[in-house]
Each structure stands twice: as C-alpha cells, then as structure tokens.
Amino acid sequence: MRRILAGLSFVLLVQPLAAQTESRAIKGSTVAIYNLAGHMRAVAGSGDAVVVDIARGGHDSAQLKVATGTIRGRETLRIIYPSDRIVYPDMRNRASNLSVRADGTFSEGSWDDADGRDRVEIRNYGPGIEAHADLTVKIPTGQKIQLFLGVGRVEVANVEGSIYVDVASADVDVGGVKGNLGLDTGSGRIVVRDVTGDLDIDTGSGGLTIDRVTGSSLRLDSGSGGVEGNDITVNEFRADVGSGGLRMSRIKAQNLDVDTGSGGASLELLSVFEKLVIDTGSGGVTVRAPAALSADVDVETGSGGFQSDFEITTRRVSRNHVEGRIGDGKASIRIEAGSGTVRLLKT
Numbered sequence: 001m002r003r004i005l006a007g008l009s010f011v012l013l014v015q016p017l018a019a020q021t022e023s024r025a026i027k028g029s030t031v032a033i034y035n036l037a038g039h040m041r042a043v044a045g046s047g048d049a050v051v052v053d054i055a056r057g058g059h060d061s062a063q064l065k066v067a068t069g070t071i072r073g074r075e076t077l078r079i080i081y082p083s084d085r086i087v088y089p090d091m092r093n094r095a096s097n098l099s100v101r102a103d104g105t106f107s108e109g110s111w112d113d114a115d116g117r118d119r120v121e122i123r124n125y126g127p128g129i130e131a132h133a134d135l136t137v138k139i140p141t142g143q144k145i146q147l148f149l150g151v152g153r154v155e156v157a158n159v160e161g162s163i164y165v166d167v168a169s170a171d172v173d174v175g176g177v178k179g180n181l182g183l184d185t186g187s188g189r190i191v192v193r194d195v196t197g198d199l200d201i202d203t204g205s206g207g208l209t210i211d212r213v214t215g216s217s218l219r220l221d222s223g224s225g226g227v228e229g230n231d232i233t234v235n236e237f238r239a240d241v242g243s244g245g246l247r248m249s250r251i252k253a254q255n256l257d258v259d260t261g262s263g264g265a266s267l268e269l270l271s272v273f274e275k276l277v278i279d280t281g282s283g284g285v286t287v288r289a290p291a292a293l294s295a296d297v298d299v300e301t302g303s304g305g306f307q308s309d310f311e312i313t314t315r316r317v318s319r320n321h322v323e324g325r326i327g328d329g330k331a332s333i334r335i336e337a338g339s340g341t342v343r344l345l346k347t
Contacts, residue, residue: 034104039135050139067104096150096169175193208220
C-alpha cells in the first residue's frame with residue numbers, strides 16, 4: 001500500500017510540471033515575437049489577433065516569464081530568460097552567443113539603441129538554467145509579423161501576410177506563404193518552397209534551397225553553403241554568394257545579377273530577358289537560354305575559355321575576352337569569371 005501511495009504522489013507532482021502551456025493574444029498592425037531557445041511554428045490563424053501558444057520545457061522552465069507590450073512601435077510578445085547562461089539540449093551547435101536587452105529583445109541586425117545589451121550564452125550542456133519555450137504562432141490573414149529566435153528551429157506554413165524571420169542559429173523551413181517574406185539567419189539550413197510574393201534572404205552559413213517562387217523580386221545574400229533553386233518566376237533576380245556556388249533551374253526573370261566568390265554559377269533560363277550580369281571568382285559559369293535569345297555579349301575569363309551554342313557576330317576577340325552580338329542584340333549579357341570555363345548553351 002505504501003508503494004502504491006508513493007507512486008500516486010509521484011504522478012500528482014509530475015503532471016503539473018509537464019502541462020506548462022498557455023496562450024496569449026496580441027493585436028497590432030505589426031507584431032513581433034521573441035524567444036531565445038526552442039521550436040517556433042507559424043501557421044494560419046483567424047480573427048484579428050496573433051495568438052501564441054506557449055509550451056515551456058526544461059527542468060527550470062518555471063523561471064521563464066512571458067512579457068507583452070509596445071516596443072519601438074510594435075506590439076510584442078517576449079520570452080524572458082532570467083540568466084545569461086541557458087542550457088538547451090536540443091540545439092544543433094555546441095554553443096551560441098547573442099546580445100540581448102533586459103526587455104528580452106534581440107537581433108542579429110543593428111538597432112539604433114544597441115547600447116545596454118547583455119551577452120547571453122546558449123549551450124547544449126553545462127551550467128545555467130535548462131529552459132526553453134516552444135511557440136505556435138497563429139497569424140491572421142494580412143498580418144505583418146516579425147519572428148525572432150536565438151537557437152532551435154522555425155517553421156512557417158500556409159500563412160498569408162508580411163513575414164520577417166530573424167534567427168541566430170536555427171534551421172528555417174517555409175512553405176505555402178502568400179505575401180512578402182524576409183529571412184535573416186546567422187547559421188542554419190534554409191528551405192523555402194511555394195511562395196507567392198517578394199522574397200529577400202540574407203544568410204550567414206548553412207545552405208539554401210528555394211523551390212517554386214513567384215513574385216516581383218528575389219534577392220539572395222549567402223555567406224557560405226551554396227544556393228539551389230527551381231521554378232522561379234520574378235522580374236528581378238539578384239544573388240550574392242560567398243562560397244558554395246549557385247545553381248538555379250527553370251528560372252524566368254527580366255533582370256538577373258549574380259555574384260559568387262567561389263563555387264561557380266549555373267542558370268537555366270526558360271524565357272528571354274533584358275539583362276544578365278554574372279561575376280564569379282572561381283568555379284566557372286554555365287548559362288542555358290532559349291534558342292530565341294538575342295543579346296549583346298561581353299564575356300571575360302581569367303582561365304578556362306568560352307564555349308557557345310549560339311552564333312556570335314564578334315567585335316573583339318582575345319585569349320580571354322569576347323565581345324559580340326547574338327541576333328539583333330536586344331538583351332545584354334555580361335559575364336566575368338576569375339577561373340573556370342564560361343558556357344552559353346541553348347535550353
């Protein structure tokens with residue numbers, strides 16, 4: 001009997017700790033959500049307010065506080081961690097450091113009032129409070145939302161609105177978004193698919209995959225990890241890739257500007273365009289374009305040469321420089337490769 005009573009007492013003590021879940025509703029033209037560690041999932045909501053379901057986790061989760069209020073013109077929800085050392089066993093990296101204000105706000109970008117921030121270390125083991133919060137953010141149609149996460153994972157699915165995601169070290173998975181989308185990551189893998197709207201991505205490292213994007217502009221800035229894309233239809237496409245290279249298939253755009261440090265660039269263009277500029281440090285360039293292409297061509301290579309499926313009426317030819325015209329020269333092509341062969345092929 002004593003053993004049975006002891007077991008029942010244990011269950012009664014554990015159950016309240018496991019059920020630390022609450023919901024908050026935040027209303028405003030712009031809503032910002034901040035959390036240092038955990039899983040943040042954004043989904044479609046209803047009504048006129050952003051609803052956040054908060055599930056705390058970790059041995060010290062009871063120490064976490066939820067704060068709301070207006071900060072810098074935005075309505076906010078912030079998970080406050082009462083320590084500058086946080087243990088989150090599920091994080092991918094061993095450790096990550098962030099600058100966090102006392103009000104719980106932070107960002108990898110710069111703020112006008114950047115003074116007064118404290119250095120916070122998040123580790124997957126060691127001393128500190130073991131606590132995190134998993135958030136489900138329900139976003140009504142047309143809402144402007146900003147999601148800030150230190151470490152963990154962000155998922156955005158089937159949301160219609162203006163969305164900005166800023167993470168320090170976290171994987172980001174986005175699908176089924178209608179509206180402008182901005183992603184800013186320090187490190188972590190990014191996957192984006194089925195987006196209708198302008199897309200702006202700035203990532204430090206971790207690689208980037210983009211599939212099925214339709215909008216006015218697609219802008220990419222990747223430090224390392226490589227970029228792959230498929231089925232892109234935009235007016236303007238700009239990409240700056242430090243290392244890892246760029247490979248884009250089935251792309252339609254009027255103006256394209258690509259700059260890669262290493263790894264080369266490969267573009268498969270399904271439609272004619274107005275302007276194409278590619279500058280690579282190393283790795284070579286391959287452009288596949290429709291047979292109906294008509295363009296002024298200026299290609300310069302440090303090494304590797306130049307190959308073309310198109311008949312080019314040349315104006316200038318040297319060992320590493322070709323200028324000429326394809327057809328009546330309606331479009332403009334300027335390619336400069338530090339090393340590697342430049343290939344201009346028919347789709």
